Amino acid sequence: MEQQVKILAVDDRYENLLALNSILASSNYDVISLQSGEEVLRYLLKEPADHIAVILMDVQMPGLSGFETAELIKQRKACQDIPIIFLTALSTSIEHVLKGYHVGSIDYLFKPIHPKMLRMKVDGFVNMHLNHQKIKIQSELLHKRTLDLEETNRKLAEAEEKLKQQNFLLEQWVEERTSELVDAHEKLIKSQEHFKKMFMLSPSLMAIRRLSDLTYLEINESWKQYTGYGDEIIGTTLDLLSAEAGDSMNFSDVIHNCKVKYETKSKEIRTALLSTEIIDIENESCLLEVAVDITESLRFESEMARLAQLNLVGEMAAGIAHEIRNPMTTIRGFLQLFRENDRHMQKEYIPIMLEELDRANEIITEYLSLAKNKQSHQQPENINRIIEMLLPLIQAEAVMSGKHVHFQLKDCPVIQLDDKEMRQLILNMCMNGLEAMSLGGKLRIETYTEAEHVVLLIADEGIGINEEHLEKLGRPFFTTKDEGTGLGLAICYSIAARHQASIEVQSSEKGTTFLIRFPIPAARIQG
Numbered sequence: 001m002e003q004q005v006k007i008l009a010v011d012d013r014y015e016n017l018l019a020l021n022s023i024l025a026s027s028n029y030d031v032i033s034l035q036s037g038e039e040v041l042r043y044l045l046k047e048p049a050d051h052i053a054v055i056l057m058d059v060q061m062p063g064l065s066g067f068e069t070a071e072l073i074k075q076r077k078a079c080q081d082i083p084i085i086f087l088t089a090l091s092t093s094i095e096h097v098l099k100g101y102h103v104g105s106i107d108y109l110f111k112p113i114h115p116k117m118l119r120m121k122v123d124g125f126v127n128m129h130l131n132h133q134k135i136k137i138q139s140e141l142l143h144k145r146t147l148d149l150e151e152t153n154r155k156l157a158e159a160e161e162k163l164k165q166q167n168f169l170l171e172q173w174v175e176e177r178t179s180e181l182v183d184a185h186e187k188l189i190k191s192q193e194h195f196k197k198m199f200m201l202s203p204s205l206m207a208i209r210r211l212s213d214l215t216y217l218e219i220n221e222s223w224k225q226y227t228g229y230g231d232e233i234i235g236t237t238l239d240l241l242s243a244e245a246g247d248s249m250n251f252s253d254v255i256h257n258c259k260v261k262y263e264t265k266s267k268e269i270r271t272a273l274l275s276t277e278i279i280d281i282e283n284e285s286c287l288l289e290v291a292v293d294i295t296e297s298l299r300f301e302s303e304m305a306r307l308a309q310l311n312l313v314g315e316m317a318a319g320i321a322h323e324i325r326n327p328m329t330t331i332r333g334f335l336q337l338f339r340e341n342d343r344h345m346q347k348e349y350i351p352i353m354l355e356e357l358d359r360a361n362e363i364i365t366e367y368l369s370l371a372k373n374k375q376s377h378q379q380p381e382n383i384n385r386i387i388e389m390l391l392p393l394i395q396a397e398a399v400m401s402g403k404h405v406h407f408q409l410k411d412c413p414v415i416q417l418d419d420k421e422m423r424q425l426i427l428n429m430c431m432n433g434l435e436a437m438s439l440g441g442k443l444r445i446e447t448y449t450e451a452e453h454v455v456l457l458i459a460d461e462g463i464g465i466n467e468e469h470l471e472k473l474g475r476p477f478f479t480t481k482d483e484g485t486g487l488g489l490a491i492c493y494s495i496a497a498r499h500q501a502s503i504e505v506q507s508s509e510k511g512t513t514f515l516i517r518f519p520i521p522a523a524r525i526q527g
Contacts, residue, residue, distance in 0.1 A: 005029040006051050010040050011058040023115045029126055037064030049078045053129035059088040070103040083125050205291040226293055228265030270295040381417040384409045394430050402439040410448045415518050421495045428492050429458045436462030452520050459513040
């Protein structure tokens, strides 16, 4: 881009510079305002001199005067040809005018300056500068073209000798390219045939539509078979596909594996996974729609989910029946004994029956604790405080069983917790860890912050959990203990779910580690 011509306006009074800028305002050149001779010299050292058309300089300035500045400018070879016009309001004597011409100026104007005259003088110098630049450029171009012409003449002599060889090579190249084009055309025809076979015989529903108006251009056999529409749809814009309820999308855009509904000719609503691509056919943009019908798969998945729920209900019912049957059998036996012997209830038997009834009630209470919709009273709480309150109880249990407990609680932010549920979760986890270890084993309890979570770590040094049992952890009534209902760990998983927490289990022959990650509220992360 050609740099704009510059006019340097030099005056120590700001209002004079404003006046000059107002008089000389033009899109043909750029007026640079400077307030001292020193500023002019610094500017000329940094900027190329061949872009400056003229310098308008006040004579009387603090520091370097206009005359002194002009003398220094003219001493520099690159700036010797820059025209300088002196402006003054102090002295109109011939001595000052002659001194101005002597130091290198080409004109001397007295203030107040006639705006039109100044503008005409500056325009004249700008035109002279532009013409000079054009002549300089044309001279350089002429010199370059002369050199280029000489070089061209030299190369023409060499090129003429090589022309025959190039013509020969060109003929060979044309023959080879012609052969390649013929081969490429044959391959293209085969490729089109293969695409057509794949398109027509694909088990997926496929259609090609004009992108501009979504007119059907081609459909395959699967499309006809599933939708019931044949060639009568060609040339129409009938859109059988619609987004799932609550979704919105533009079917003319590229889509990957989006679930859609489509209506068959017999008014049956089916489900499919839709993918689209924009392709070019005969220089026309088209939309390739590929839909995989998943109606039967969804029905199969729904049925499998129903069967899985029934199976889980059966397992839970069997577990409840097994656990409650034992205390009920004991109570029934005592009652039958009293009936057959026609005796009054003995006082020592009543506590046994009450204990069995309490046991059955406890099993039912624990089972109800698994409910996801159980009301949870969560409030801002620090997990370390809850653990510290449970320390004496956990340590006492460890001492009684000949084991050790190691705590490492790091500073953690306050999160939403239900105090009662967290005590139940921590005690269940710790008691399970203590029971899993032999004498001398160490239970490790740690808390720390990780990314956007507060982490509770409970690790034991037991024999670990078999891999086949890991996936069953947290399932109601599943237990590896000889005694127990199998509801304790399931309750822990339910409590974690109500706190939007995740439980990760790492187990080996050296022990088992439970990592419970509680989310930190977004407001506390930002804070």
